[in-house]
Amino acid sequence: MQFGRKSGQRSRQFLLRRALLAALWLSVLLIAGLPAFAQDNLLTNPGLEEPFTGRGRGDLNIPSGWNLWVANAPQTEVWMNLTPTGYPHRTEPEYREGSVSLNLSKGFGTFTAAIYQQVSVPEDADVRASAYAWLHTCGDPGEEPTEGCESSGGSGASVRIGIDPDGGTDPNSSSIVWSSPMSPHDTWGQVTVDASASGSAVTVFLYGGQTAPRAFNNMYWDEALLVVGGEGGTAGDGGSAPPPPAEAPAVVAQNAQEDGSVIHTVVAGDTIDSIAVAYGLTRQQIMDLNGISDPRIIQIGQQIIIVPPEEETSGTNFDEEGEVFEGDVPEDATQEPVPTSTPAPAAPVAAAAVDVVDPASDAAAVCVLLFNDSNRNRIQEQGEDLLSGGTLTLNSATVQMGEYATDGVSEPHCFGGLTAGDYMALAAAPSGYGLTTTDQLLVQVRPGASINVVFGAAE
Structure with a gap:
């Protein structure tokens, strides 16, 4: 037993x-x-949660832990490559986890932007990044916008995610491994990419943009991820780099007819503002001449009166001083009236028209000012005075042409003696103020011309 x-x-x-x-x-x-990537998320604030931090102005904010890049050129149309607004979005279905998503938007315009984050990783590790995006773009600029309109691909909007194996911060770098582009309209779509680090740091880019303006133009990001693992890869293995921002063709001015009139026939890509630039008029002058009440609504083939027949051209002569009211349409789609007692001011978002062309001289000038945009509508109106304490700069493609500190009295300040070509005008707001307009503008200078550029800022 x-x-x-x-x-x-x-x-x-x-x-x-x-x-x-x-x-x-x-x-x-x-x-x-x-899976090799079932590990801890290496990103800071991967859920894109609050707090959000400002980026130079009150309406541009992104989640803490992230940085922002925005394309500001080319800007051959007033709606092109504008700086978006950025806010936390708090209502479903446009957020996935936590309490908010990041919403970047620009009504009646396009933007190309990326948020990015540099992250330490194990030496030469394979890494995988992903994020969720949602697009809502609808409402043709020539139509009355309607809340709740169905998102569609007419804007050319798309998103993608990229990893720079070198840890750089330039989204145009050729070393970045990109996912394929995706256009998730009115739904959440996940973009994913694998890469192999070339050292001990990588940079993750959440990148998106559009090619055509829409009344409602929203991009949402949420639930980002970076982990060690995945299949690895280099720039040659991933998707192609994002295409450069779209550039619209310049308007070609048309000659006078036998009766002395000048008539412009609208072609694809034309806007009231680009037509105004081509002929040296203001937006309001063209609207008044043609009985146009909404500057967003013109049709291909429409004939726009530039100079009426048998009429003196003192108000529209190309040798007369004039300014172009040119800018992106406010998101409430309401056209601000232009005071009748003073000439129409230059809009702060784009360069004004060519003033005087001196055939005897090719020297040109760019004249800049900064005003107190107290109502934040980006238009200088009566009572909105010049601002002191700001900085205005003009750069060519290779060198800085000059820098000027505003005194609020003697502006506009002109950077003179310029040759024809492309220049970048930049503005920095005074202490305690934020820019209400874009902070930089591409200016195309013609021989002998003077161009006005207006920036706005508010407390």
């Missing part, structure tokens, strides 16, 4: 040891079978 009891105990111990070994082996198999 004693022998039997000992034998039974040994049998039970043997079975117990086998069960423990089997459980241990099963756990090893389960761990080995887990």
